[in-house]
Amino acid sequence: MAKYKRYDYRQRMLIPVSLEQQLMPGTLEFAIHTLVEKRMDLSVFDDKYQNDATGRSAYNPKILLKVVLLAYSRGLISSRQIERGCYENVLFMAMSCNQRPDHSTIAAFVSSMKEQIKLLFADILLVCDQEGLLGGSFFAIDGCKMSSNASKEWSGKFSDLHKRKEKIESKLKALIEDHIEIDKEERAVKEKLSARRERQVRRLEQQADKIEKWLNENDKKIGAYGKELHSNVTDNDSAKMYTSHGTVQGYNAQALVDDKHQVIVCGQAIGQGLDHENLPPVIDGAKENLECIGKDKHYFEGKVLTADSSYHSVTNINKCNEEKLDAYIPDNKFRSRDHRFASRLGDGSKSKKFTFADFQYDEDKDEYICPNGKRLKPLVKDGRHKGKRLRVYRSREKDCHHCQLRAKCLRYKNAKRRHFTYYADASGNNISQAMVKKIDTQKGRKIYPQRIGIVEPVFANIRVNKRLDKFSLRGQIKVNIQWLLYCMVHNIEKIANYGFR
Numbered sequence: 001m002a003k004y005k006r007y008d009y010r011q012r013m014l015i016p017v018s019l020e021q022q023l024m025p026g027t028l029e030f031a032i033h034t035l036v037e038k039r040m041d042l043s044v045f046d047d048k049y050q051n052d053a054t055g056r057s058a059y060n061p062k063i064l065l066k067v068v069l070l071a072y073s074r075g076l077i078s079s080r081q082i083e084r085g086c087y088e089n090v091l092f093m094a095m096s097c098n099q100r101p102d103h104s105t106i107a108a109f110v111s112s113m114k115e116q117i118k119l120l121f122a123d124i125l126l127v128c129d130q131e132g133l134l135g136g137s138f139f140a141i142d143g144c145k146m147s148s149n150a151s152k153e154w155s156g157k158f159s160d161l162h163k164r165k166e167k168i169e170s171k172l173k174a175l176i177e178d179h180i181e182i183d184k185e186e187r188a189v190k191e192k193l194s195a196r197r198e199r200q201v202r203r204l205e206q207q208a209d210k211i212e213k214w215l216n217e218n219d220k221k222i223g224a225y226g227k228e229l230h231s232n233v234t235d236n237d238s239a240k241m242y243t244s245h246g247t248v249q250g251y252n253a254q255a256l257v258d259d260k261h262q263v264i265v266c267g268q269a270i271g272q273g274l275d276h277e278n279l280p281p282v283i284d285g286a287k288e289n290l291e292c293i294g295k296d297k298h299y300f301e302g303k304v305l306t307a308d309s310s311y312h313s314v315t316n317i318n319k320c321n322e323e324k325l326d327a328y329i330p331d332n333k334f335r336s337r338d339h340r341f342a343s344r345l346g347d348g349s350k351s352k353k354f355t356f357a358d359f360q361y362d363e364d365k366d367e368y369i370c371p372n373g374k375r376l377k378p379l380v381k382d383g384r385h386k387g388k389r390l391r392v393y394r395s396r397e398k399d400c401h402h403c404q405l406r407a408k409c410l411r412y413k414n415a416k417r418r419h420f421t422y423y424a425d426a427s428g429n430n431i432s433q434a435m436v437k438k439i440d441t442q443k444g445r446k447i448y449p450q451r452i453g454i455v456e457p458v459f460a461n462i463r464v465n466k467r468l469d470k471f472s473l474r475g476q477i478k479v480n481i482q483w484l485l486y487c488m489v490h491n492i493e494k495i496a497n498y499g500f501r
């Protein structure tokens with residue numbers, strides 16, 4: 001007959017736990033613990049607490065920061081989950097020294113570190129530099145659109161929101177009329193129906209009040225071209241963004257990454273889906289961070305920067321020129337001009353219209369020659385638009401009238417001639433075209449593809465391994481704090497893997 005060892009779940013046992021020994025050297029949690037204890041200056045939080053004479057002792061910011069960073073590294077973003085972790089998970093217990101901050105303390109700590117977060121990020125960046133993780137010669141920037149804690153259903157222009165409020169009010173009116181009818185029904189039916197109707201009425205009243213209050217307190221959001229943008233009643237700093245997996249209401253999380261170990265030099269969450277104007281604030285933010293760790297204010301001079309075609313805009317290229325960056329930002333047709341993609345993209349016969357690249361510039365006469373061999377003369381040589389220098393060229397009507405290439409050249413069927421406009425630098429050169437030429441050189445084609453290997457793994461790490469797919473806070477300041485905390489976790493992981501060794 002088989003004989004087994006006895007077991008009894010009712011038995012009790014005492015297990016000695018050393019909190020310190022739970023944090024094993026070489027792990028991410030050990031790196032977080034060591035950095036927060038020894039290499040970060042958390043006295044920046046001291047002014048927030050006014051409890052030296054009276055009041056209860058507060059949780060040490062070191063404990064709170066460690067717990068939050070550990071939680072973010074494990075994909076736990078909710079403060080209630082973090083609180084539960086401090087009760088149930090031995091690693092969280094070790095990190096918090098068996099203290100148990102509740103969810104409201106954790107949430108208040110994260111959302112109130114507006115002043116401190118940049119200094120904390122700079123502390124980690126300094127360690128990266130001291131450990132030799134910054135190459136300082138090649139950078140790549142990119143953005144990742146992520147949902148925020150706001151619904152796109154509550155988004156629209158002011159007129160849309162007014163309409164939505166009217167719709168809710170008319171629904172409310174119909175419900176109230178229904179309610180009066182129910183009053184005449186039998187008692188049992190009446191009680192059942194009226195409770196449900198009352199709940200509906202209350203909910204709709206709250207929604208209508210919320211929209212009305214919001215409309216009274218806020219102004220229209222106006223875009224760079226003077227048009228009204230969509231506002232959002234729940235989080236007006238967020239924006240509706242189009243992504244490969246549908247439309248989201250959220251933020252465009254930007255990261256500027258150094259190529260040596262993919263350390264994030266600057267992170268910023270911006271409520272703007274298009275990247276056309278996102279490069280200047282990120283470069284300025286990076287300069288601030290680098291100055292904080294003792295780098296020169298001309299740090300970016302001569303450094304290589306790559307960005308994808310969504311950044312190809314006059315504002316972004318101008319900023320790179322200002323900083324004397326050796327930037328490589330292609331236009332969205334660069335692949336069609338690259339012979340290496342010829343087999344994949346065909347012979348280009350499908351591309352409908354001529355682009356700027358199809359016109360040749362005659363420097364001596366300051367004229368462009370069109371694909372039909374006709375000349376486009378300057379119409380405006382030194383125009384101004386939003387502070388930028390503008391040039392306009394146009395063809396002659398009689399040249400275009402019988403041209404065989406009209407369909408490929410003119411934007412509209414009944415257009416009489418071809419115009420083209422570009423933003424120019426101080427010497428009159430086309431800013432965008434100069435970048436196109438740079439990208440089409442052998443050097444440009446060699447440097448640009450390196451972008452993918454530098455910046456994309458960073459977003460993969462944060463989105464997949466650290467499981468950040470949605471910001472849980474509202475408002476640009478708080479979302480930015482959350483994004484920077486994630487960037488810090490990423491950089492700390494780099495220190496743990498390549499630095500402390």
Ligand code: SF4
Pocket residue numbers: 370371372373374395399400403404405406409410417418
């Ligand atoms: S339409 Fe005018 S500008 Fe265009 S190719 Fe023909 S002649 Fe040249």
